[in-house]
Amino acid sequence: MPIQRLNPTPRWSDATIFNGIAHFVEVPNNTQCPMDEQIAQILAQAEATLAAIGSDKSRLLSATIYLTDKNNVATLNRAWETWLPGGCAPSRACILVELLDPAMLVEIVFVAAVSPEVN
16 A cells, blocks of 8 residues: 655655555744644644645544743633534644754644545
8 A cells, every 4th residue: 555645845744644644743934922822723733734645634543743932821721622523533642842842832743534536
């Protein structure tokens, strides 16, 4: 089964799909804004990536969330719970880290199921 890559570059692809499972990472485009805006950017980007690969947020399997400040967990959770469809929360890990860009407050790694016709 072939590996599909969405918009590959020398350093990364926007998404990688293998055997009906997509892996992708989203980071905020504008890191000069507060947490609520950074998370809104990431969630909007995730929806766009999911649409591009023939999936949607109800098909998320897991998310690994990297936060730089534990005081941002409540803001993250409010946005996350509003964004996800009811009954579709994926498995999730939330990890406190230091990201390479000090202005970046959050980064999320997603894994999603892709429709069979995309494979």
